[in-house]
Amino acid sequence: MKKSEDFGEWYNEIVELAGLSDKRYPIKGMNVWTPYGWKIMQHIDRYIRHYCDDTDHHEVLFPLLIPENEFSKEKEHIKGFDAEVFWVTHAGLNPLDVKMLLRPTSETAMYPMFSVWIRSHADLPLKIYQIVNVFRYETKMTRAFIRVREIHFFESHTCHADFEDAERQIRENFEITEKLMRHLCLPYKVLKRTEWDKFPGACYTVGIDMLLPSGRSLQLGSIHQYKDNFSRPYEIKYEDEKGEHKYVHQTTFGMSERLIGAVIAVHGDDKGIIMPPDIAPYQIVVVPIPAKGSVEEVYSEAKKLAQELKNNEFRVHLDLRDVRPGNKFYDWEIKGVPLRVELGPRDIANNSCVAVRRDTGEKATIKRSELQDRVNTIIASISESLLEKATKNLENNIVDATSLDNLPEKLIRVGWCGSEECGRKIETTTDRSILGNDVSDASPRKVKCVVCGKDAENVVHLSKPM
RNA sequence: GGGGUAGUAGUCUAGUUUGGUUUAUGAUUCGUGGUUCGGGACCACGAGGUCGUCGGUUCAAAUCCGACCUACCCCA
Numbered sequence: 255m256k257k258s259e260d261f262g263e264w265y266n267e268i269v270e271l272a273g274l275s276d277k278r279y280p281i282k283g284m285n286v287w288t289p290y291g292w293k294i295m296q297h298i299d300r301y302i303r304h305y306c307d308d309t310d311h312h313e314v315l316f317p318l319l320i321p322e323n324e325f326s327k328e329k330e331h332i333k334g335f336d337a338e339v340f341w342v343t344h345a346g347l348n349p350l351d352v353k354m355l356l357r358p359t360s361e362t363a364m365y366p367m368f369s370v371w372i373r374s375h376a377d378l379p380l381k382i383y384q385i386v387n388v389f390r391y392e393t394k395m396t397r398a399f400i401r402v403r404e405i406h407f408f409e410s411h412t413c414h415a416d417f418e419d420a421e422r423q424i425r426e427n428f429e430i431t432e433k434l435m436r437h438l439c440l441p442y443k444v445l446k447r448t449e450w451d452k453f454p455g456a457c458y459t460v461g462i463d464m465l466l467p468s469g470r471s472l473q474l475g476s477i478h479q480y481k482d483n484f485s486r487p488y489e490i491k492y493e494d495e496k497g498e499h500k501y502v503h504q505t506t507f508g509m510s511e512r513l514i515g516a517v518i519a520v521h522g523d524d525k526g527i528i529m530p531p532d533i534a535p536y537q538i539v540v541v542p543i544p545a546k547g548s549v550e551e552v553y554s555e556a557k558k559l560a561q562e563l564k565n566n567e568f569r570v571h572l573d574l575r576d577v578r579p580g581n582k583f584y585d586w587e588i589k590g591v592p593l594r595v596e597l598g599p600r601d602i603a604n605n606s607c608v609a610v611r612r613d614t615g616e617k618a619t620i621k622r623s624e625l626q627d628r629v630n631t632i633i634a635s636i637s638e639s640l641l642e643k644a645t646k647n648l649e650n651n652i653v654d655a656t657s658l659d660n661l662p663e664k665l666i667r668v669g670w671c672g673s674e675e676c677g678r679k680i681e682t683t684t685d686r687s688i689l690g691n692d693v694s695d696a697s698p699r700k701v702k703c704v705v706c707g708k709d710a711e712n713v714v715h716l717s718k719p720m
Numbered sequence: 721g722g723g724g725u726a727g728u729a730g731u732c733u734a735g736u737u738u739g740g741u742u743u744a745u746g747a748u749u750c751g752u753g754g755u756u757c758g759g760g761a762c763c764a765c766g767a768g769g770u771c772g773u774c775g776g777u778u779c780a781a782a783u784c785c786g787a788c789c790u791a792c793c794c795c796a
Contacts, residue, residue: 266792270731280772282790393721395792543758580759598758608758 257524261468262397268518269398272527272589283396283403290589291514293535295406298513299385301437301532302408305430311381311410316363318386319354325362327487334454335359338391356389361455361506364411365488372502375415375494379423380502383410399515400472400720407510413490413502420479420503424460427477427507428694431462434509437532438517439640440464441648442474443665445690445715448677453506457481462509463689463715465651466519469663471689471717474516475509520644521613526588528613530640531633536571538563538629539591541582543598556597559607559622563595566626568633587612592636593629613640652715658684658704665717669701669710676705686716 257264269275274291287295303313319342326332335358342354357363364382372380385408392403410427414420428444435442442464452459453476462475482501485491490502521528531537540563542556553574560572571591573582579596586594596608601619609618609629613636620628651664658668661684670677670688677688691698691712703710 277791280790545757549757576757578757578759578761580757580761583759585760596758600758 255524255526257467257522261466261519264522265397265515265519268522268527268588274514274518274527275398277398281403283392283401285398285402285404287406290535294514294517294529294533295511297533297535298434298438299408301434302383302385302509305433306383306408306410309381309426309430311383311412314382314384315386316357316360316367316384318357320357320360320363322353322355324366325355327362327365328455328484330483331361331455335390340389340391357386358388358390359508360384360386360388360409360411361484365484365490368411368413368502369488369490372413372490372492375492378413378415378492378502379419380413381410381423382412383408397515399511399518402511405510407508409506409508412505413485414504415492415494415500415502417481417503420481420505423505424477424479424507427505430507431475431477431509436641437530438513439530439637439644440474440513440516440520441641441645443689443715444693446693447690448688449674450677451687451690453478455480455483457483460693461689463717464516464520465648465665465717466720468720469651469718470720471665471715472512472516472519472720474512475507477507478505480504480506520647521640522590527590528640529590529592531592531637534590534592535569536591537569537633538571538593538595539582539586540570540572540595540597541579541586542572542574543579543596545599548599548602551602552597552599555602559595559597559625562625563629566629568629593632595629611636656702656704661686661716663718665715667713667715668704670712670714671703671706671708671710672712673706676703679705680714680716684716686718689715689717689719691715 255264255267270277272290273288274294276286276288279286306313325339339358340356342356343350368380371377385406388405388407390403390405392401394401396402412420412423414423431442431444442462445461445463447453447459447461456478458479460477461473462477463471463473466472481503484504485501490504491499492502493499517530517533518527521530529535540556540560542552544552556572556574560570563570573586575582583594590612592612594610594612596610601607604619605622606619607622607625609620609632610616611632618628618632648665652667653662653664654667655661656668658680666684666686668680670680681687691714695713698711699713701710701713702708
């Protein structure tokens, strides 16, 4: 189980051993969420709900099925998704006149309703989101959380009076992303996609990208400016103060279960995964160390200890299984519980316990009277150091290049004049994709286009996407 | 998009070359009882399989043939 030797194999093995998902369900790319993995996802969803609600988005739930005629209204959009939809062609024994599809994303489910809901400028902005599963017929090899056919994700959809207000929404989405990623201890890049790589139907697309240990990039989410590209075919109009009828401007924002894949990939080590404390199903596991003659005493003290920690708002698991302590240590290390607290006869005699950090392996003997403070400090420090380590790692894997020869398997930055001709050339000669320029970079440097040599304003990131 | 390899208890695996005495092998896992417990314990007894699915060849198929499903790999 060496992470550095074969990342792909390590990843599959860890997902299975840690009990995050079961891929034995007999449909390709449709895995079962097992309890431990689902708990992680629910913690992530909880933060998504919190930050969406906090910014006046409202949660909704649209039907899974979309009729074919609604799906077909925006022509770029169908072109982009046609090849990867699952169709419902029959109801009972009867073939359907109008086929239905399993949503690959919900624009075409929601927008007919938006057109009914929105009448006046007073109805704007409309900001909604939902947390659902979507279906995409992936033909490539699937991988738990990273490439699946049934995807758990959240999508927010907004409608605005004009382009500027939609732009404001996109800036708000960047802020939500930052807060969310902080809980996951994940560094990331916000990169504006090329014209030929944008979401089908969008005016522009911004990707939220991170880097895997293999050197490939992984897109964790995306934010789209639609302008009025969808509101025209779907007739989403409002009447402004002057009585004029105008089309709304729209945005979407989404992130998926890939976030879990990223957490595993970035923080994990040879012993297993390491859960960031904010999303860990259990932040602390209490392992009693019984000894001949003191079993009852150790167990009852361990129960007290666990309850004490629970009272201090930690998510705690007390492991009373009848297996040896060493066995439990290995199990919880694979599952990545941030902090392990051991309690044996020696500790009881000293009125203390032993705390072991999952990320560094550091052991500390803690007086029971100081338990709450010390544990608080350690948990906070684990979050900090996970983010710090991951950030350093990302920075060390970004390389500025002035030519396209002999590029390492990292995130490459090069100058690009912005022309499609040069862009395509960059992609074909390097066998990489242009992920785009960093939208958070406020002071663009003067560079030359790596292909034509002209002055360029775009410093774009290249990588091989997962 | 094109090609390749594989599928035998929860998991890994022997057996497939050359169809027929292996009761389909072994380990692990699981269950019960006991001794244990500060980094993967041990003893005893027990449980677990339509050999991926469907069809074909044959007196006879885990074994040969075909399709499909699934997993994994390589190339574009």
